Amino acid sequence: MKIGELAKRTEVPTRMLRYYEEQGLITPRRQQNGYREYDEYLVDRVKKIRGLLDSGIPTRIIGDMLPCLNQPQEIVVADPDPELRAMLVRERDRMTERIALLEHHTHALTQYIAAMDRSLAATTETRLPQ
Amino acid sequence: MKIGELAKRTEVPTRMLRYYEEQGLITPRRQQNGYREYDEYLVDRVKKIRGLLDSGIPTRIIGDMLPCLNQPQEIVVADPDPELRAMLVRERDRMTERIALLEHHTHALTQYIAAMDRSLAATTETRLPQ
DNA sequence: GCGCAACGTTACAGTCATGTCAAGGTTGAC
DNA sequence: GTCAACCTTGACATGACTGTAACGTTGCGC
Numbered sequence: 001m002k003i004g005e006l007a008k009r010t011e012v013p014t015r016m017l018r019y020y021e022e023q024g025l026i027t028p029r030r031q032q033n034g035y036r037e038y039d040e041y042l043v044d045r046v047k048k049i050r051g052l053l054d055s056g057i058p059t060r061i062i063g064d065m066l067p068c069l070n071q072p073q074e075i076v077v078a079d080p081d082p083e084l085r086a087m088l089v090r091e092r093d094r095m096t097e098r099i100a101l102l103e104h105h106t107h108a109l110t111q112y113i114a115a116m117d118r119s120l121a122a123t124t125e126t127r128l129p130q
Numbered sequence: 131m132k133i134g135e136l137a138k139r140t141e142v143p144t145r146m147l148r149y150y151e152e153q154g155l156i157t158p159r160r161q162q163n164g165y166r167e168y169d170e171y172l173v174d175r176v177k178k179i180r181g182l183l184d185s186g187i188p189t190r191i192i193g194d195m196l197p198c199l200n201q202p203q204e205i206v207v208a209d210p211d212p213e214l215r216a217m218l219v220r221e222r223d224r225m226t227e228r229i230a231l232l233e234h235h236t237h238a239l240t241q242y243i244a245a246m247d248r249s250l251a252a253t254t255e256t257r258l259p260q
Numbered sequence: 261g262c263g264c265a266a267c268g269t270t271a272c273a274g275t276c277a278t279g280t281c282a283a284g285g286t287t288g289a290c
Numbered sequence: 291g292t293c294a295a296c297c298t299t300g301a302c303a304t305g306a307c308t309g310t311a312a313c314g315t316t317g318c319g320c
Contacts (some may be wrong), residue, residue: 004267014268016310022157023306033269033315054184055232058305068242069235080246080253088246092239095232102232104184105199109222112198112207116215119207134296144297145279153277163286165297188276 003028006038010046017046023059025049025066055095061087133158136168140176147176153189155179155196185225195221 020026021036026045028036048069054061068088093099138145150156151166156175158166178199182192198218 013308018269019307023193033268035315051235053230053306054186054228055235060305065239069238070302080182080250085243085246088239088243088289091239092236095236095239098184099229099236101181101231102229105181105185106222106225106229108199109195109225111217113215113218116207116210116218120210123210132297143279146277148299149277163297165286183277190276 001038001040003036003038006042006046009043010050012046012050020046020059023063025059030038052057056098057091061091065091131168131170133166133168136172136176139173140180142180144232150176153193155189155193186228187221191217191221195255226247 001009003017006012006017010017017036019020021028026038026042028042031037035129045066049062052065054058058067061073064084064087068084080116100108131139133144133147136142136147140147147156147166151158156168156172156179158168161167175196178196179189181194182195183189187195194214194217197212225245
């Protein structure tokens with residue numbers, strides 16, 4: 001498929017798809033006219049890249065991490081490199097910290113929103129009797 | 131306190147403290163010699179700013195959001211601006227999405243790490259009998 | 261074939277949160 | 291007085307986008 005279709009299916013702008021290619025995360029083939037030609041499996045890959053970037057993982061690390069997230073039923077580890085393992089543990093722990101932080105903030109925001117709603121309801125009520 | 135102490139206590143580099151000031155998130159007073167003078171309450175504020183930035187909220191939004199996260203016992207909403215409310219809901223929902231994503235990835239990574247460990251244990255075992 | 265919209269290409273500039281460094285002023289200890 | 295440790299501003303670099311300009315390709319109606 002061409003870049004436009006991939007963009008639609010992944011909701012990642014074409015601009016970003018070209019950027020990820022520049023960063024070596026995906027390497028589409030080229031048609032004779034120079035257009036990029038994307039294989040089906042890249043749809044999933046791109047979605048995964050987006051997810052990881054949204055999680056705050058830099059492209060450089062995503063490159064090493066991606067093969068570890070392809071879990072076709074059974075996880076097969078070809079080369080249990082201890083350095084890779086350490087990196088994965090480090091990143092996972094950072095993710096866990098971020099989760100805690102985000103949960104704290106969502107909670108605080110939810111409370112504030114509820115307070116706004118109460119305040120709004122109160123002013124509406126006081127106005128009603130008029 | 132001076133910038134260095136604040137940096138130590140918040141673990142935010144001085145560079146960033148100056149940047150947050152540039153973005154209008156904090157406004158320290160100045161000593162006669164031009165040094166920035168930070169009040170005690172800014173320690174908390176800076177930590178909050180960091181947390182929000184780590185959660186992927188841009189400084190521009192943090193500025194509007196900060197007053198909503200000061201919960202001194204009871205939340206008092208002065209002006210229940212519906213636009214502000216919408217912004218807060220939007221950001222909270224984005225945070226919730228990020229949490230789901232992060233949880234998914236931490237889970238995947240944990241599984242992969244476990245697989246690496248099993249693989250490593252297996253190779254160690256097969257070597258043991260020798 | 262012509263025109264034209266929709267799509268593709270590269271390349272360069274700008275943004276945002278950071279990092280890093282230079283050049284210089286201030287303070288405090290010895 | 292000098293030296294380290296601290297502060298100041300300012301400039302340039304980087305990583306992940308984001309926008310846009312300038313231009314080539316494709317496919318459709320006419």
